[in-house]
Amino acid sequence: xxxxxxxxxxxxxxxxxxxxxxxxxxxxxxxxxxxxxxxxxxxxxxxxxxxxxxxxxxxxxxxxxxxxxxxxxxxxxxxxxxxxxxxxxxxxxxxxxxxxxxxxxxxxxxxxxxxxxxxxxxxxxxxxxxxxxxxxxxxxxxxxxxxxxxxxxxxxxxxxxxxxxxxxxxxxxxxxxxxxxxxxxxxxxxxxxxxxxxxxxxxxxxxxxxxxxxxxxxxxxxxxxxxxxxxxxxxxxxxxxxxxxxxxxxxxxxxxxxxxxxxxxxxxxxxxxxxxxxxxxxxxxxxxxxxxxxxxxxxxxxxxxxxxxxxxxxxxxxxxxxxxxxxxxxxxxxxxxxxxxxxxxxxxxxxxxxxxxxxxxxxxxxxxxxxxxxxxxxxxxxxxxxxxxxxxxxxxxxxxxxxxxxxxxxxx
Numbered sequence: 374x375x376x377x378x379x380x381x382x383x384x385x386x387x388x389x390x391x392x393x394x395x396x397x398x399x400x401x402x403x404x405x406x407x408x409x410x411x412x413x414x415x416x417x418x419x420x421x422x423x424x425x426x427x428x429x430x431x432x433x434x435x436x437x438x439x440x441x442x443x444x445x446x447x448x449x450x451x452x453x454x455x456x457x458x459x460x461x462x463x464x465x466x467x468x469x470x471x472x473x474x475x476x477x478x479x480x481x482x483x484x485x486x487x488x489x490x491x492x493x494x495x496x497x498x499x500x501x502x503x504x505x506x507x508x509x510x511x512x513x514x515x516x517x518x519x520x521x522x523x524x525x526x527x528x529x530x531x532x533x534x535x536x537x538x539x540x541x542x543x544x545x546x547x548x549x550x551x552x553x554x555x556x557x558x559x560x561x562x563x564x565x566x567x568x569x570x571x572x573x574x575x576x577x578x579x580x581x582x583x584x585x586x587x588x589x590x591x592x593x594x595x596x597x598x599x600x601x602x603x604x605x606x607x608x609x610x611x612x613x614x615x616x617x618x619x620x621x622x623x624x625x626x627x628x629x630x631x632x633x634x635x636x637x638x639x640x641x642x643x644x645x646x647x648x649x650x651x652x653x654x655x656x657x658x659x660x661x662x663x664x665x666x667x668x669x670x671x672x673x674x675x676x677x678x679x680x681x682x683x684x685x686x687x688x689x690x691x692x693x694x695x696x697x698x699x700x701x702x703x704x705x706x707x708x709x710x711x712x713x714x715x716x717x718x719x720x721x722x723x724x725x726x727x728x729x730x731x732x733x734x735x736x737x738x739x740x741x742x743x744x745x746x747x748x749x750x751x752x753x754x755x756x757x758x759x760x761x762x763x764x765x766x767x768x769x770x771x772x773x774x775x776x777x778x779x780x781x782x783x784x785x
Contacts, residue, residue: 413764414639416648416679416692417518417544419506420672422655423498425700425710426717427747428665429471430487434464437736441703445662445710461485462729470670473677474719481727482680482687483719484784486756488734490715490749494698498656498712501697506544508757508774517757518647519547520773521765532638534647537631542649550595551647556634621682624674628652632675636682639690646765655696659707676721688723691764691785695753701745702736714746718756724764726784755780 432438433449447468450460458466459475465487467475477483491510495501504510508517515523522534526549534551536542545551579597582590615637623629631650638645652672657664672694680687699716715734734740734748742748758779761767770779 412689413766414646414648414690415518415760415764416635416650416690418650418652418672418676418692418694419502419542419544420655420668420694420696421498421502421651421653422657422696423698423700423712424655424668424696424716425657425661425665425713426487426696426715427699427702428661429468429669430461430485430717431458431466431468432464432487432733432736433458433466435733435736437702437738441736443704444708445704464733465729467673468666468669470666471673473673474721475673477677477680477721478727482723482725483721483727484725484730485728486718486720486730486751486782486784488715488731488747488750489695489718489753489756490698491753494714494749496698496712496714498697503543505695505697505753506542508544508754509776513775515547516542516544517773518544518649519549519551521761521767522549522551522647523547524769524772525767532643532645535638535645536649537635538627538651540651542651544649545647554634554638556630617678617682619681619684621678622674623678623682624671626671628671629675629678632679633682636679639683639686657700657709658705658711659709661704661709664709680721691720691722691724691760693756693760694719694721699747702741702747703745714742715749716747718753720756720760720784722764724785728784730782730784751782752777755782756784759783759785 427438427442428445428447431447433447439446447466448457450458450466455469457469459469459471460466461475461478465485467478474483478485491504493510495504500512503512506516507513508520518534522545532552534545534549535554536545536551537554539553539555541551541553575597579594582594615633617623617633617636621636623633628650635648635650638648652668652675654668655665676692676694679692683690695718696716698713700710700713702713705711731751734742734750736747738744740748754774754777758770758774758777759782761770761773763785767773770777
């Protein structure tokens with residue numbers, strides 16, 4: 374854990390967040406049992422801002438698509454390669470900047486869900502993000518991944534879950550320990566005997582804390598020891614450089630850097646099981662064609678490089694992309710789109726059964742939700758449930774996704 378975000382993480386992990394308008398509900402920490410690490414890793418990429426799935430996974434076979442988007446629609450397959458949709462199945466295609474993910478789809482390593490959301494959805498960025506990361510149809514104090522970690526607790530693995538960036542994402546907020554990492558160079562108290570003595574004394578002080586009835590002391594002890602353990606691990610990694618393998622070429626910028634760090638941590642064999650990475654900039658109210666294209670290219674280049682870099686480990690790593698909502702079916706007067714409803718999610722990995730999943734709701738006026746938005750055909754919790762059961766090997770779905778009866782999709 375980055376020392377500069379240590380206190381922030383402590384605060385974000387306490388019950389004090391209940392005062393921010395989050396529904397408490399049951400904590401859902403059933404009997405904790407330490408499960409042996411299966412070697413599986415889940416990487417969640419959250420496309421914050423509301424990704425327009427209709428121009429990412431293009432329904433060029435729906436005659437209403439181009440009618441609703443006269444200036445921002447992507448051309449059907451067969452035209453200029455730089456401007457035309459990359460065909461997937463004769464009805465759907467990828468944005469032309471997605472050549473890397475298009476290749477993975479053709480290899481059967483990418484599952485695409487064109488219409489994912491939840492009932493009675495919010496079109497507030499914050500509310501919808503928290504609802505989805507709660508794994509519920511309402512805002513909860515804890516995130517779905519933190520509840521999974523709590524139910525399968527393994528205190529012997531100091532770096533089991535990490536939010537790669539500068540903030541702890543809501544999916545990892547709760548009582549189970551989770552780390553915030555951004556880059557290896559930010560770790561450590563410095564070098565020299567004094568700094569090492571400081572760390573030693575801090576560890577002794579934390580180990581000596583007795584929680585009793587003061588829960589905050591217990592939280593301080595757990596998070597503090599996780600931080601120190603992570604410092605030891607990261608210092609070991611810092612001593613060697615890193616060269617991506619298998620010709621992987623990450624895009625410049627924070628997204629590519631964070632994916633490369635994730636690959637490095639996975640390959641180091643530290644027992645990293647859960648990783649969350651934010652990829653922002655998807656709120657395209659105006660001039661969407663150019664703004665979204667840059668983000669889409671970064672997404673595709675980053676994820677395809679990550680898959681290549683993992684090599685043989687790709688079978689044990691599942692990468693899931695998600696967003697808080699899609700955009701309006703019809704473009705607005707500023708050649709952009711506004712907050713919408715369903716959007717496209719994807720799952721990438723060596724164990725994925727590639728293809729297009731879910732029925733297509735359609736873009737005809739009488740098929741649009743509230744007359745403006747793409748309706749959903751897959752409840753996002755069905756995707757999360759399949760990730761839990763088929764990838765992470767965890768079967769007690771109600772403990773992580775409360776009040777939900779899951780239906781199999783079949784992408785894993």
